[in-house]
Amino acid sequence: MGRLLSMEILTIKNAGLTGLVPSSIFNITSLKRLNLNRNNLSGSLPQDMCLRLPVLEVLLLFENKFRGSIPMDIGNCTSLTTIDFSSNNLAGVIPQEIGNLQNLKELALDANSLKGPIPSSIYNISTIQMISLCCNHLSGNLPSSMGLWLRNLEHLYLGANNLSGFIPQSISNASKITNLFLSSNEFIGPIPKSLGHLGLLQHLNLGDNHFITESSFPEMSLFISLANCRHLRVLWIDHNPLKGLLPVSIGNLSNSLENIDASYCGIKGTIPNEVGNLSNLAFLHLNDNNLTGFIPMTVKGLWRLQVLNINNNKIQGSIPNDLCLLQNLGLLSLSKNQIFGPMPTCFGNITSLSEREQIEQTKTIGTIGYIAPEYGREGLLSTRCDVYSYGIMLMETFTRMKPTDEMFTGEMSLKHWVNELLPNAIIQIVDANLLRPEEKHFSTKVQSVSSIMELALDCCAESPQERINMNDVEATLRKIRLKLLANLEESSNSTLGSVRWEVVVGDVMLLMYFIHKESRTAFIDKGKTSVQMYDRLLNLAFSSLAEKEFKQDVPKFWEEPYPQASMWKPCTDRESPTKLGKFRKSNGFILVSANGGLNQQRVAVCNAVAVASLLNATLVIPKFLYSNCSQFGDLYQEEYFINILKDEVNIVKELPPHLKSLDLEAIGSLITDADISKEATPHEYVRTVLPLLLRNEVVHFLGFGNQLSFDPLPSKLQRIRKYDVSRNMLDKKLLGSFISNAPLKGHDAMRGPSKYLALHMRFEVDMVAYSL
Incomplete structure (x- = not known):
C-alpha cells in the first residue's frame, strides 16, 4: 500500500479491522485524509508520523484500541485541520507541540487516559472551533488568558477530569462558544459573571465541582448574568456548594431554556414565582437543597414541563x-418534604397524605393519572405498576377519554367506567371516529376492541399479583391483530376503514414494543448517574399515538393545487396527518443524495422527511444521483413541498454557508448503506445518527433507499412518509415535459415523441401510497 504515492484519501472505517496499522500506510507521503474510525486497531502511533505524512490534513482514529502516547512530532503536521483520537487507550501527556498547528479546527482526545496539564499553546490556536478533552485524567489550572485568542471556538468539552482553580474571566472573549462543559472537575470559587457575555451560549454544564456563591451577594448572581444568554437551552450547575438564594431574575432567563439542574447545591429560600415565566422549560431539578415555602402556583405556566423534581427539601403546604x-x-x-393535605384529583387513587405519611410514602416517582393503586397506598413501585399504566393507556387510546377528565371523580374512574359498560355497551366506550356501525366488518371490529378492553382491564387488576405480565400482553395483542387481519382478508374488497383499523392495532403493538422491549435510559452526561425514564416513555408513547390520531378535519393537506388534477380519484385513504409540532430549535441539517430510478428516489424522499421529523432536524432539498434523471425541482413542486410540510418538518433549499465548506466524510457525517442497516428502526437512527447530528450540525445520507423500517414505526411518521410522495407533490406538467423530451430507444424523429408511456412501478412496500 505504501507504493500508492498519489493517494490523497484513505477511508477504512467501521470495517472490523484488528491488529496493527501497516507501517506502509505511513509511507504514503501524498496522503491528506486518513480515516480508520471504529475498528479494533491497536499498537502505538509512529513517533515520526508527521515526517512521513507531511501534507496530512485530517486524521480520524476514534473508537479503536491504540495505546502509547501521542507522537511528539504531531506539531510538524502543520496542515492538520482535524484530529480525532477519542475513545482509545492513549496515555501520557498532550504534547505542547500541538500548539504549532495553526490551521487546526477540531481537536478530540476525549475518553483516553491522558494526564498532566492542558498545554497552554492549545489556547493560542485562533482557528480552533472544537476542543474535546473530557474523560481523561488531566490536571492543573486553566490559564488566565485562555480566551484571548479563541475567537472561533464554539465547543469546549473539558468535563470528567481533575482540573482545578478558577474559571478565567477571559473566557468571555471566546464569544462564539455555544457548548461549555466543565463538569466533574475540581474547580473552585464563584462562577464568573463574564459567562453572561457569551451571547451564543446554548449548553452550560458546570456540575459536580466546588463552585460557591459570592459572599457579598446572597442571591445567586449566575442567574442574573445569564439573562443575557438568549439562546441558552441547558443549564446544569448541580452538585456545587453554592448555598445561595434563587433570585426573582430567574424568570428573565432565555425563553429557549429547556433544562435546569440545580440539585445538591444547598440552595436556600423559596422558589420564586417568576419561575413560571420559563414557558419552554421541560426539566426542572431542584432536589436535595434547603428550599422552603410553597410550590408556587405559577408552575402552571410551565406547560411544557416533563420532569419536576423538588424532593428532599423543606417545602410546605399542599400540592x-x-x-x-x-x-x-x-x-x-415531591418526597422528603413537609407537604400534607388533600391530593389533586388527577393523582388517581391517592386521596390524602398527612405530614408523616408524606415523608414515608412518597418515595418513588409516578405519572399523574396513570398511577397504580399500590403506589398511592404503600409507595411501592414495580414492573406491575408499568402494566397498570399500560392498561390505562390502552383504554385511553380507544375511548379518547383521559383518566383526568372531569367526569372521573370520586369512585368513578376510567377503569370503572369501561368495566361497567363491557361487554354489552362497547359502542358507548369506543371513540365514534374509530368505530362506525355503517362500516363493513363492524362486528369483527367490535370483537377486536372488546378483546383489547378486556386485556386492558386485566392489566389494571387491583392486586398487582393478579395483573397479567407483559409477555402475555404481547402474545394476546398479536393474537388479536392476527385474528383481525384474517377476518378482514376474507373479503377481497377491503374498505378504507379496515386499513385504518390495521393501523391502529399496529400502533398499539408499537406502544407495547416501546414499553416492553426497549429499556430506555437518558444519560445526562458522561460519568453522571443515569435517569430512568419509564414514566416519561409511557407518556410520550401515548401522546404520539393518541393526539388527534383519527380526526379528519384538515382537508387542505390533501388538496390538489392544479384544478385539472382534482378530478382524479385518490387511490388510497388520505387521512389527514396529525401535526407533530416542530421543536423551536433544530438539531441540525440532513442532506440526502438519492440513487436509483424515479420510484427509488421517491422512497428516499419519503424516508428523508420521516427521519428529519424523528430527529427534529432541518431537511435540505434532496439531490438525485441517477444519471438519466433531473433534479428535485425539475420533477416536483418544490415550493409546495416546503410549504405543505412546514408544520411537520423544516425544509430548506441549501445548507447555510458555514456548513457548505465542511468535509463531511472527514468529520464522520457521511452516512452510507454500510453505516446504517437496511430497514433501520427509529431507535437505530436516534442511537447512531442523532449524536453525529448534534456534534457536527449536519449529516449526509448517500443512497438512502429503503433505509427506514415500516414496522415498528409510529403512525404519524408513517403518514408523513406516505404524504410527500402523494399526487399533489409531483409536478405532472414538468414530468410530462421531462419524459416527452427524453431520448427513447428506437424513437422516430420524423413521427415525434410516442403518445404512450409505460411506467413499471414494481412491487414495493407502501406502493399504493407511492403511486401517481
Missing part, C-alpha cells in the same frame, strides 16, 4: 391543583 394542567408532566418527585 397545587394546577399541576393537573401540565399535560406533559411525566415525572414528579
Whole structure:
C-alpha cells in the first residue's frame, strides 16, 4: 500500500479491522485524509508520523484500541485541520507541540487516559472551533488568558477530569462558544459573571465541582448574568456548594431554556414565582437543597414541563391543583418534604397524605393519572405498576377519554367506567371516529376492541399479583391483530376503514414494543448517574399515538393545487396527518443524495422527511444521483413541498454557508448503506445518527433507499412518509415535459415523441401510497 504515492484519501472505517496499522500506510507521503474510525486497531502511533505524512490534513482514529502516547512530532503536521483520537487507550501527556498547528479546527482526545496539564499553546490556536478533552485524567489550572485568542471556538468539552482553580474571566472573549462543559472537575470559587457575555451560549454544564456563591451577594448572581444568554437551552450547575438564594431574575432567563439542574447545591429560600415565566422549560431539578415555602402556583405556566423534581427539601403546604394542567408532566418527585393535605384529583387513587405519611410514602416517582393503586397506598413501585399504566393507556387510546377528565371523580374512574359498560355497551366506550356501525366488518371490529378492553382491564387488576405480565400482553395483542387481519382478508374488497383499523392495532403493538422491549435510559452526561425514564416513555408513547390520531378535519393537506388534477380519484385513504409540532430549535441539517430510478428516489424522499421529523432536524432539498434523471425541482413542486410540510418538518433549499465548506466524510457525517442497516428502526437512527447530528450540525445520507423500517414505526411518521410522495407533490406538467423530451430507444424523429408511456412501478412496500 505504501507504493500508492498519489493517494490523497484513505477511508477504512467501521470495517472490523484488528491488529496493527501497516507501517506502509505511513509511507504514503501524498496522503491528506486518513480515516480508520471504529475498528479494533491497536499498537502505538509512529513517533515520526508527521515526517512521513507531511501534507496530512485530517486524521480520524476514534473508537479503536491504540495505546502509547501521542507522537511528539504531531506539531510538524502543520496542515492538520482535524484530529480525532477519542475513545482509545492513549496515555501520557498532550504534547505542547500541538500548539504549532495553526490551521487546526477540531481537536478530540476525549475518553483516553491522558494526564498532566492542558498545554497552554492549545489556547493560542485562533482557528480552533472544537476542543474535546473530557474523560481523561488531566490536571492543573486553566490559564488566565485562555480566551484571548479563541475567537472561533464554539465547543469546549473539558468535563470528567481533575482540573482545578478558577474559571478565567477571559473566557468571555471566546464569544462564539455555544457548548461549555466543565463538569466533574475540581474547580473552585464563584462562577464568573463574564459567562453572561457569551451571547451564543446554548449548553452550560458546570456540575459536580466546588463552585460557591459570592459572599457579598446572597442571591445567586449566575442567574442574573445569564439573562443575557438568549439562546441558552441547558443549564446544569448541580452538585456545587453554592448555598445561595434563587433570585426573582430567574424568570428573565432565555425563553429557549429547556433544562435546569440545580440539585445538591444547598440552595436556600423559596422558589420564586417568576419561575413560571420559563414557558419552554421541560426539566426542572431542584432536589436535595434547603428550599422552603410553597410550590408556587405559577408552575402552571410551565406547560411544557416533563420532569419536576423538588424532593428532599423543606417545602410546605399542599400540592397545587394546577399541576393537573401540565399535560406533559411525566415525572414528579415531591418526597422528603413537609407537604400534607388533600391530593389533586388527577393523582388517581391517592386521596390524602398527612405530614408523616408524606415523608414515608412518597418515595418513588409516578405519572399523574396513570398511577397504580399500590403506589398511592404503600409507595411501592414495580414492573406491575408499568402494566397498570399500560392498561390505562390502552383504554385511553380507544375511548379518547383521559383518566383526568372531569367526569372521573370520586369512585368513578376510567377503569370503572369501561368495566361497567363491557361487554354489552362497547359502542358507548369506543371513540365514534374509530368505530362506525355503517362500516363493513363492524362486528369483527367490535370483537377486536372488546378483546383489547378486556386485556386492558386485566392489566389494571387491583392486586398487582393478579395483573397479567407483559409477555402475555404481547402474545394476546398479536393474537388479536392476527385474528383481525384474517377476518378482514376474507373479503377481497377491503374498505378504507379496515386499513385504518390495521393501523391502529399496529400502533398499539408499537406502544407495547416501546414499553416492553426497549429499556430506555437518558444519560445526562458522561460519568453522571443515569435517569430512568419509564414514566416519561409511557407518556410520550401515548401522546404520539393518541393526539388527534383519527380526526379528519384538515382537508387542505390533501388538496390538489392544479384544478385539472382534482378530478382524479385518490387511490388510497388520505387521512389527514396529525401535526407533530416542530421543536423551536433544530438539531441540525440532513442532506440526502438519492440513487436509483424515479420510484427509488421517491422512497428516499419519503424516508428523508420521516427521519428529519424523528430527529427534529432541518431537511435540505434532496439531490438525485441517477444519471438519466433531473433534479428535485425539475420533477416536483418544490415550493409546495416546503410549504405543505412546514408544520411537520423544516425544509430548506441549501445548507447555510458555514456548513457548505465542511468535509463531511472527514468529520464522520457521511452516512452510507454500510453505516446504517437496511430497514433501520427509529431507535437505530436516534442511537447512531442523532449524536453525529448534534456534534457536527449536519449529516449526509448517500443512497438512502429503503433505509427506514415500516414496522415498528409510529403512525404519524408513517403518514408523513406516505404524504410527500402523494399526487399533489409531483409536478405532472414538468414530468410530462421531462419524459416527452427524453431520448427513447428506437424513437422516430420524423413521427415525434410516442403518445404512450409505460411506467413499471414494481412491487414495493407502501406502493399504493407511492403511486401517481
